[in-house]
Amino acid sequence: MVSKTLVTCALPYANGSIHLGHMVEHIQTDIFVRYLRSRGDDVAFLCADDTHGTAVEISAQKKGVTPEQFIDEVWREHRRDFHDFGISYDFYSSTNSPENRRYAELIYNRARDAGFIGSKDVEQAFDETAGRFLADRFIKGECPNCGAKDQYGDACEKCSATYGPKELKQPYSVLSGQPPVWKTSKHLFFRLSRHEALLKAQLQKLGFMHPGLAAQLQQFFDKGLADWDISRDGPYFGFPIPGEDNKFFYVWLDAPVGYISSVDAWKEREGAALDYWAADADARVIHCIGKDIVYFHCLFWPSVLTVAGLKVPERVHIHGHLTVNGEKMSKARGTFINARPYLELLDPNYLRFYFASLLGPGPEDLDFSLTEFRQRVNAELVNNLGNLANRTLSLLARDKALAPADEAVGGALVREVLGRVKEIGAAYERFDHRAAIKAILEVGYAANQFLTRTEPWKVMKTDPAGAKQALSEAAEVVYLLTALLDPVVPQLANKLAAQLNRPKLTFQQLEGATYPLLDRSQPIGDPSPLIGRIEEEVVAKLVASAPPVEVAKAAPKQKVAPVAEPVAELDFADFAKVSFVAGKVLAAERVPKADKLLKLSIDLGEAAPRTIVSGIAEAYAPEQVTGRNVVVVANLKPRALKGIESQGMILTAGKGGRELVLLDPGPVSPGTAVK
């Protein structure tokens, strides 16, 4: 058993606000950490903002501030959000810190010395106006294959041809609109492939990660581990690479380093991190991440740490994502709920309890259903547990005195609860918070039953001592709840403790504890309702409240969320160029290896039927479309999809996927123009 534990959450990207999706991770980890602390472990709980990269730079530019100013403001906001949700970070740092730079350099230098850094010349587009190299997605032009305009530099969205950005015709920079020039630049690569055997072994290590997800990573070995481009040419918002001229670490290199450097920042001591991260440190590291960034944490990160002579995490706990009312959080549906609007409407303990009651140890998604949220929290937290405390303490509050413990009469209920403490702690430890909550609720039921059975409010009139005895035993259970509930709803545990007029219990104290736990000579405090119910109207406001503009894209920054461009007005002349024609589907078949595509043969009244590939396979089976009349855009430039040339497009209505309907021109003969 090691003496110290470092626990981290994934570093939120400094390009947007904290939302309820983030909170799933930070709340469950906070529960885990609070349990470990309660049990007496020496835990450091750290996190930081991930601040570098082009996305942040561009956001800052748009706002007319420097990147440093931008991330500083976001950092304050993030820190406040987490604080207000009761996330008990020992320190919340930033990757744009001197400590982080130092460790990024240290790791890089060690990797280089170990021969793990290679270099390769990469010819890249350069924007002379903007004075910077252009990543593939910052350069557009005409597809060399099909001539489609405004295609990105790596692949054509129209004909799915892949090519290098240099092959684009009429290329232009997205930043300046000017044609780029071609420059060769040296890029540095991390030789991940050298660690294949080591990583395979790492993934097999018991308890390191979810076995199913480890199996999924197998595909990367099958494809062959690719070496990893870790350098970007300046100007780039990040750290310069030592020994190189105008080269910077790619943001994903220095981001996880934040797990290390935040220890130094927290301790305000250079090298403090090595207490945890040195290969032989008497400590363990546990990361908590979402399933979207498994690759980085379970392949790249262990490899980097190993080559740098540092400790590989003992455990990477991977959780699922949050859906709202069963669907992905969406701005359009108003279900994209940020942390701040939630806090303005509702007590954070509700959400902490609700998430806890749903969170299992695995990577399954969990749903924030508004009705479920309100019903469960009201029934379980407020009615069962909150009311238990209140009904017990209210009766006791008449003179605030407890009965002396009498083991001959009482203690059965308390002993029963004590018998479950271990199980509850074990559940918290494996992130099976819903199992912990379930057990705690059973404690609540048992105590409520006990009160119904002993009827102290009635007995009080005939046998005051007996009633006191029963109430005091119930109060013991409430006292136990101060420890059991503390990881999930710490503020409420504090409140209970205050009403009992005692400090709250810890799991450590509960270990080997026996009845009675309460010092019966000490009076209790003033009871009051623990927490009120969630009102339906308030929950409704949660989704009704205008969703914030900025969408925080959790981790993979390389995927920039597409911004909906306003639909440009179209001249009638241009519109008239489009030829809509009625057609009849003669045959349809699925396209192999594509679950959205159907290959259709369509009669347009021409000499030969057209082949059109359409993304309707999720909504229609081949036999369902055969024989149907459809509307076809007949003069669209042909484009290859999955190697099949599609000679047109069929019109559909709906948002896509399964929700999609073919437009029917009615009973007209193939070739009839549609206007």
Added chain:
RNA sequence: UGUGGGGUGGAGCAGCGGUAGCUCGUCGGCCUCAUAAGCCGAAGGCCGCAGGUUCGAAUCCUGCCCCCGCAUCCA
């Protein structure tokens, strides 16, 4: 199509070889200390489908269907 996860009463889940269970919700009754809380009871399921193994399968095996995520991909 590949890959991972999953299909158990209205909802969310547990059970993973031996009489189908928990919470929420619904309905009925009891109680009145308590935040219109609590307690008791009821209705509601051929455990995705079809085979097989077994004395016995929700639980093991085989095949299939459907859902979700990732990959591919959606003119």
